[in-house]
Amino acid sequence: MKLKMNIHKIKCINNLEIEFPTEKGLYAITGQNGSGKSTIVACASSVFFNMRMNDYFGKTDEDAYITFELGNSKRSWKKTDHKWIKASDGVMNIKGFYEGSLIFGNRFRDTSYDKLRIIETIDANKLIPANDFIRKNLGQILQGDSNFYEKLWFVSSNYEKFDGTVFFYEKNGKRISQFHMSTGENLLISILNSLYIRNNDRANLNKPCLIFLDEIELALHPSSLKRLVHFLQEMSNQYNYAIYFSTHSIELISGISPANIFFIERHSDNSIEIMNPCYPAYATRILYDHSGYDNVILVEDDLAREIIRRILRKECLLNNRLVHVLPCGGYSNVIDLADDVVRNNLLGKKASICIILDLDIKTNAENYIAHNNIANNIPLNYLPIESLEKYLRNKLVKNVDHTLFRRLNDYIFQQKSLTEIINDYTQNNNADNDNNGKRFYKLIDTELRERRKDRNELIEMIVEYLFEKNDDMIKRTTSFLTTQFKNNNF
Known part of the structure; x- marks a missing residue:
């Protein structure tokens, strides 16, 4: 939902x-x-x-x-x-809760000089021991030690008309109010307190x-x-x-x-x-954590990544080198990210990078590169691999692969069948104009989420099937990668 x-x-x-x-x-x-x-x-x-x-x-x-x-x-x-x-x-x-910005978050809403003076002189008998859920997780998350905070108390929101709960902790015999805690301590106490309240309110876990x-x-x-x-x-x-x-x-x-x-x-x-x-990779637009690799291959999606990874292992192409296959999204994302990497030298001088895109968008990619005046000499190659969305639409709707259909239907779509999903797609989703397969995949993704299943399960089964039947797509991709690595073309 x-x-x-x-x-x-x-x-x-x-x-x-x-x-x-x-x-x-x-x-x-x-x-x-x-x-x-x-x-x-x-x-x-x-x-x-x-x-x-x-x-x-x-x-x-x-x-x-x-x-x-x-x-x-x-x-x-x-x-x-x-x-x-x-x-x-x-x-x-x-239900839910929200921990907002510095200005509107829960952790600073009580702060004022008058309240600071009041809270520092509060009587010890007004303090209530906080639950160990908050105290131990505060120490574990911030310090890696669940007992780092020896004692943790709070004062009720009824005291001195505070808007919310105010916490104190004791460390080495000194009592520290929440108003003198670090920003990180303030943040985490607010989150843990909200979680503790919400956990105790989860009578119906289906809500x-x-x-x-x-x-x-x-x-x-x-x-x-x-x-x-x-x-x-x-x-x-x-x-x-x-x-x-x-x-x-x-x-x-x-x-x-x-x-x-x-x-x-x-x-x-x-x-x-x-x-x-x-x-x-695209969301952060940063590759510094991949700078230790010898080769980085940028691809469009996780289906292409898993196919290439398996070929590299199967053909023993990883000997004496570290290779990272990185999905980035659509072809424009891949091209933009690769250009950014080269212009800013994010991989260092020793690493090399190449782009592998789906063959069916070759014209679009070339037009995009020309229109944006991209000239970075990054090796650009095309493989006969469709996106996951296009592949599923082609093999399950347009030109049905009966073996793949039956395998996915029996092992993944056990409650709402693929037949029902496809009927919904063809009757209600303008299927003829869904050339990229995204409308069809949206229905599949909805069903996966409903059944607590994962996109990776789907990809793993498709890749396994492609290699079992020694698909032509796999043969051509294997030949291409073997040539590239043996000749060290990138």
Whole structure:
């Protein structure tokens, strides 16, 4: 199931429609500065969070709105007579929490000099021991030591009219209030406290629960960030959370599936494009963590990557060299990223790079290179490999491969059959105009998510099948790669 959101005239976003999967897992919303990531996250959180709209979004046009759809239920915030009015149609069966920016996040909302003075003189008998879930995970994530914080307390929000819970910890006999903690400690205590409350409220694990975290890497060391990601993955699996990060961090993005990465691209006319799935290499536009390789091969998608990886292993082409096959998305993404790598020498002098694209977009790629005046002498080659989307449409709909159809239907699509999916596609999705196969794949992806299955399962089965039948595509690809490596052509 997906939460559909439409944003109209909110801050830097004029009009945007986006769908958020509600299945458990880690998701990333990324893009360059000013692309609208934080606005998207803040707007999305208003589906369950009654925020002060004027404070969060500032001055907006009188026809501004945010609308949501989840199944048959609808919810909206609309500007009417200078006020934001909330409306619902049906029960929006969803929960969640939001950890926002430095200005509007939970961790600093109580800060003032008067409250600082009050909190520093609070009586010890007003303090309540915090749950070990918060104390131990605070130490484990920040320091790698679950008992780093000897004692952790909090003061109730009823005391001195604080808006939220205020924490204290004791270290080496000294008591430190939350107002004197580091930004990272503040951030993590807020997240852990919200998680603790939400965990105890998960009476029905089938109810969707979305967690939005805005640029948490600003306050955390990379090692702490990695431990936090591991911890949140465990929480997601245990409590069925869909956890969304708004982030620039390569540490965060590199561990997230391309299907769960939303790249926000703002164009020169101020329009916004959302790329999903998006590969981490393109989302970060940085390759410094691959600079130790001898050869880097940039390809379009994960199907091409897995085919090439298997050929390299099968033909023993990896001897005495380190090779990285990196999917980047569509052909323009591959070309742009390769050009960026060469111009900025991101791989160093010893490494070499080549581009391998799908043969069916050869004309488009050549036109793109000419139009953008790209001249970097990077070896560019074409393989007879279709994208996963085109391959599935061709083999399951247009020219049906009965063996592949039966294998996928029996082992992956055991509840809603491929026959049902294809009937839906041909009758309701304008199939004749779906040349790139994306509409067909969207139906397949929806079913995979419903059954808690993964795109990688599909790819693994397709690649296994191609190699079993010694497909012509595999033969030609093997011949090409063998020649390139033996002659050291890149």
